[in-house]
Amino acid sequence: MLIRIDLQSDVPLYLQLRNELVLAIAAGQLLPGQKLPSVRQLAGQLGVNAMTVQKSYNLLKAQGFVVTDRKRGTVVSSTPPSGQACCAQLQDDLALLAAQAGIGGLSQREFLQLCAQCYRSITQKPAGEGGDTPCSS
Incomplete structure (x- = not known):
C-alpha cells in the first residue's frame, strides 16, 4: 500500500x-x-x-x-460505518464538493458524472489492485 x-x-x-x-x-x-x-x-x-x-x-x-x-x-473494522451518521457526514462532504464544482463552472450533470466515475473507479477494482487516484479512469 x-x-x-x-x-x-x-x-x-x-x-x-x-x-x-x-x-x-x-x-x-x-x-x-x-x-x-x-x-x-x-x-x-x-x-x-x-x-x-x-x-x-x-x-x-x-x-x-x-x-x-x-x-x-x-x-x-469488520463492520464499516453505515447508517444515519455515515449519511450525514457524506452529505456534508458532498455539499462542499458540489459548491466547489458549481464555483468551478461544472453543471449538475457534469458533477454527477464525475461522482459516478470516481465511485466506479473505487468500487469496481479487484482487491489488491490500486490506482494513483480515485478518479484515474
Whole structure:
C-alpha cells in the first residue's frame, strides 16, 4: 500500500493520511481485520510526527473505519460505518464538493458524472489492485 502525503498542501497531514487510508480500505488494499502499522512505524515511514499518525488513527476510529485493542493494535473494522451518521457526514462532504464544482463552472450533470466515475473507479477494482487516484479512469 502506497500512502501519499503532500507536505506543501493546505490540507492538514492527519487528514491527508486519514483520506489515504479510507481510499485504501475502499479499494480493497486494506481488508477487514488487517492490522495497520503501529503509530511509530507509520510515522517513521512517512517522515511525520507520531502525533500526526495518532490523530489520523483516532479520527478513523471515531468514524468507524478502524478499531484498536491492546493485543492486536489498530485494525481495519469488520463492520464499516453505515447508517444515519455515515449519511450525514457524506452529505456534508458532498455539499462542499458540489459548491466547489458549481464555483468551478461544472453543471449538475457534469458533477454527477464525475461522482459516478470516481465511485466506479473505487468500487469496481479487484482487491489488491490500486490506482494513483480515485478518479484515474
